[in-house]
Amino acid sequence: MRLSVTENKVVICFQCQKELQPIKTYLSYLGHSFYAEIPKCPDCGEVYISEELVKSRIAEVEMQLEDK
Amino acid sequence: MNLETKTGNIQDCLQNQAAFCTAACPFGLDVRDFIEKMQRGAFNAAYRLYLNTVGFPGIVSALCDQPCQGVCPRRVTDEAISLRRLEAAALNYARNTEPNNYNLPPKNKKVAIVGAGLSGLACALRLASRKYDVTVFEHSNRIGGHLWEKLPPEVFLPEFERQFMHETTTLRLETEVTSLADLPFDAIYVATGAGGNDFGLVSDPNGAFASTTPGVFIGGSLTVGNTSGSNMQALADGLNVVAAIERYLKVGSMNQPRETLSTKLTLDPARVERSEPVYPADGLAYTRDEAILEAKRCLRCSCDACVRFCDLMHYFKKYPKRIAEEVELTIHPGTLDGNGTIATRFISTCNQCGLCKEICPMDIDTGEFLLQNHRIMREKGAMPWAFHDFWLRDMEFTNGSAAQLARKPAGTVQSKYAFFPGCQLGASAPQYVTESYRWLLGQSPDTALMLQCCGAPAEWAGDEKIHAEVLAQLRENWLELGQPTLVFACPTCKQKFGRYLPEIPGVFLYDLMFAAGLAPAIAGDGETVSVFDPCASRDEPELQQNIRQMVDLAGFNRQPLPLEGKQAACCSWGGQVSTTNPRYAREVVSARITQNDLSYVAYCANCRDIFAVSQKPVYHILDLMFGLHGPNRVPPTLTERRNNRIRLKAQLLSEFWEGESPMEPEKSPIKLTIPPEVRQKLSDDTLLEPEIARVVEHCERSGRKIQHPESGNFSGHLQIGNLTYWAEYHPTEDGFVLVRAYSHRMSIDEAVSDRK
Secondary structure, three states, X not given: XXXXXXXXXXXXXXXXXXXXXXXXXXXXXXXXXXXXXEEEOOOOOOEOOOHHHHHHHHHHHHHHHHOO | OOOXXXXXXXXXXXXXXXXXXXXXXXXXXXXXXHHHHHHOOOHHHHHHHHHHHHOOHHHHHXXXXXXXXXXXXXXXXXXXXXXXXXXHHHHHHOOOOOOOOOOOOOOOOEEEEEOOOHHHHHHHHHHHHOOOEEEEEOOOOOOOXXXXXXXXXXXXHHHHHHHOOOOXXXXXXXXXXXXXXXXXXXXXXXXXXXXXXXXXXXXXXXXXXXEOOOOEEEOXXXXXXXXXXXXXXXXXXXXXXXXXXXXXXXXXXXXXXXXXXXXXXXXXXXXXXXXXXXXXXXXXXXXXXXXXXXXXXXXXXXXXXXXXXXXXXXXXXXXXXXXXXXXXXXXXXXXXXXXXXXXXXHHOOOXXXXXXXHHOOOOOOHHHXXXXXXXXXXXXXXXXXXXXXXXXXXXXXXXXXXXXXEEOOOOOOOOOEEEEOOOOHHHHOHHHXXXXXXXXXXXXXXXXXEEOOOOHHHHXXXXXXXXHHHHHHHHHHHHHOOXXXXXXXXXXXXXXHHHHOOOOXXXXXXXXXXXXXXXXXOOOOOOEEXXXXXXXXXXXXXXXXXXXXXXXXXXXXXXXXXXXXXXXXXXXXXXXXXXXXXXXXXXXXXXXXXXXXXXXXXXXXXXXXXXXXXXXXEEEHHHHHHOOOOOOOOOOOXXXXXXHXXXXXXXXXXXXXXXXXXXXXXXXXXXXXXXHHHXXXXXXXXXXHHHHHHHHHHHHHHOOOEEEOOOOEEEEEEXXXXXXXXXXXXXXXXXXXXXXXXXXXXXXXXXXXXXX
């Protein structure tokens, strides 16, 4: 499962004050587990998923898994 | 639970039943297929189909007495389809009328045919094309038999010539067969015509065209006689006997009965719109255009009521048998990846409105079939939780302490009635319930109140365990109230009680109002409206009539809708399919509200609010009776619906059970302002404001949040139950303003990802 993620705008982890980087992150749904490169704080691991991504690729993958 | 797929009576489906004309045709011509080709001017394709079915198209199109016309539904409305003229047109305009030339090895079997009439020659043609060694014996000096009396030889002789052009047969003219025993053949077909020699053969009723003598078959006018239409029957016999002869040659048995075509098809004559018959301008034969026009008059009769009426079957273009197959595959998926579960979403997209059964001539209840199998899927854990999660939580909330109430009026010992408004009436507008209850108390002061959900969301989710719990609670509360008759405001509630708690008697609020002569508070002033019957009112004709009379009394004019009464259609709410298949739900709403430009009068709060969200003006019947709202009232958001239920309970307690105060709702420690446009968007996305407030609260308390340097906004997420919620918000002087919120179903496995 691939979730290609391109976040153009800079986002910063509030606690670590570090810029989030695309880092391999595990996701799961309906018993399926997979990973994607998602903006993540390199120190504490705080993640960010934009509404744009949720409404597009994530919704698509969810639908595919529901129909699988 | 039994995990076998439940198929109900879907095998009775008439989808594949022959058209009336096909069933009446001696050849069983697939007229639907033939006409489809003719309608698009594919004369060659139509001709090939015709040729393969009748053997000698040039003869049949000239001689057939058209039994199809006696059964064509058009014969009553205008005029039966002129199939013979269309067949002649196929012959006239086909690009290539030559027969097929089959390149097959010869078969080592010899067949004798006695009689070179239409039946014998048809049999000879078919057997020869399959490369049997065929000999035709004819006592006279010419072929064609009785055809000489019916057609000019220049019509049928060239046709025989043409159809036999690629075949080799031995023709023995002027050869009288006197005894079959002398013929050294593997099989014999006796087709000596009406009044011909039957060689003392006895027909065997157990086999098609069989005699009691092994290897000897009889048919054609010899058995059917020389009657009207006997030529065509004789020809058809000659074609059909081939299968029996081949079976005998291969396996030696003659006991396969004859296949007869019949049909169980029914057609509502009211559906047949007048269409003028097309006659050939030259009085003889159709031109191409005339043929196409006449073909277009054909109804291509088939049973398609379900795909015309049922939104689901119409949208997916699937008939019950196909649905049953796909559901079976979904419940028992094979081992190959991707070949199963094709109907998971489909099963969960049924509105459960019951229209499929209503309009099916065989009473096939596809909706019930899907519900049964939905339960199996749920039991197996194979139905995605997301499809019904929100609505099950909504039901839990309604039946929880914040909104639930089951009470008798103070000091009442025995209640005759208990008002059961259902979960959505008060959610839509609390006054609907407070006004109605006040009126009921005026009629019958001992009337109790039950604010509770009827369990429909659990039924629709296929969750039998939760459903049973809800039903048990309902029953217990009803017993505690002293077994009153429930007064329903929602037709779905009454329907569900009737099915699952039949011991509990129920009446409709509106029937009581009508019987009591309650005068409507709104004056319609002659405005024309349409009453929208909710699907759950399908079997409540009295209610449907009373509502109409109340609308009339209020001074409105009424215009009927295409689907109403027994054929009431779902507003899209049923089955709570909007989460499972939002696009489908939108299509259904659109189909319902575009039936006309008038305001509707609904008597189900969901119908009203769903249409009103899509800008359709809709009154609730209680708006008319109590003068509460106009038809353009903006329906509450999902969050407001919950707040309305909390408010309703509080109002009722303070008005009717003085001194009782409801539980105070939990106050959030942060102040989150949600602008109106964001509120509506949350509701559209099935998100509740308190859940989003919890996300912001979590971010602020834990400091786990993301900063957006450009806007100064913060973002953060929190998984609550199954869903992961995100909020983006902006700090203000005394709190926060919500910028956006959204959710996803997949969860972020933070423990695993942190290990990186």
